[in-house]
Amino acid sequence: QVQLVESGGGLVKPGGSLRLSCAASGFTFRDYYMSWIRQAPGKGLEWVAYISSASIYSDYADSVKGRFTISRDDAQNSLYLQMNSLRAEDTALYYCARENWSSFDFWGQGALVTVSS
Amino acid sequence: DVVMTQSPLSLPVTLGQPASISCRSSQSLVHSDGNTYLNWFQQRPGQSPRRLIYKVSNRDSGVPDRFSGSGSDTDFTLKISRVEAEDVGVYYCMEGTHWPRYTFGQGTKLEIK
Numbered sequence: 001q002v003q004l005v006e007s008g009g010g011l012v013k014p015g016g017s018l019r020l021s022c023a024a025s026g027f028t029f030r031d032y033y034m035s036w037i038r039q040a041p042g043k044g045l046e047w048v049a050y051i052s053s054a055s056i057y058s059d060y061a062d063s064v065k066g067r068f069t070i071s072r073d074d075a076q077n078s079l080y081l082q083m084n085s086l087r088a089e090d091t092a093l094y095y096c097a098r099e100n101w102s103s104f105d106f107w108g109q110g111a112l113v114t115v116s117s
Numbered sequence: 118d119v120v121m122t123q124s125p126l127s128l129p130v131t132l133g134q135p136a137s138i139s140c141r142s143s144q145s146l147v148h149s150d151g152n153t154y155l156n157w158f159q160q161r162p163g164q165s166p167r168r169l170i171y172k173v174s175n176r177d178s179g180v181p182d183r184f185s186g187s188g189s190d191t192d193f194t195l196k197i198s199r200v201e202a203e204d205v206g207v208y209y210c211m212e213g214t215h216w217p218r219y220t221f222g223q224g225t226k227l228e229i230k
Binding site for chain 1: 148152154156158165166167168171172177209211213214216217218219220221222223224
């Protein structure tokens with residue numbers, strides 16, 4: 001069965017960096033576009049970034065553009081999100097999700113990122 | 118940018134009664150390929166979101182048939198024919214027509230009266 005498991009979350013100071021990972025299994029990872037989506041505490045969902053199969057294309061929400069970088073390692077069935085220059089407003093639960101039909105058919109359990117001094 | 122507006126934001130429902138959530142987009146969601154990429158997600162308390170409906174009215178595998186989606190262009194609806202206790206949670210619409218810049222609605226919190 002499809003599984004997405006995020007890791008790498010934690011507490012970081014404003015201006016700091018963090019790298020999230022998402023381990024995928026149960027499907028042919030290299031064939032799928034993948035995204036990161038976040039949810040601030042008690043708030044709604046916000047799409048953050050996507051990457052195409054073979055890492056040909058990627059795009060970011062304006063709120064993270066220039067600070068976050070999405071990448072993937074198809075040999076390791078893994079998705080990553082490098083987050084730099086973190087701000088308090090980046091505090092959220094970060095989900096990785098598989099894209100299907102211009103939507104997200106499977107989600108991980110999330111990794112919590114807290115940006116605080 | 119597309120804005121997705123859900124109503125109501127809070128929905129108290131009696132068990133066994135129907136429920137309906139509206140989602141309106143600021144732009145047409147009809148894609149140049151002819152499809153309309155409007156989705157509905159359910160997020161139960163403490164859980165990750167789960168997709169219920171894609172392309173307006175297509176139910177995902179395992180989704181009970183009491184859930185149905187309808188609508189067109191800018192106006193969409195999620196209906197639950199008879200609410201059960203396990204339906205408690207927050208429901209989000211999301212448009213994928215303007216991929217990859219996905220936009221979610223604010224969410225509708227369904228609770229049992």
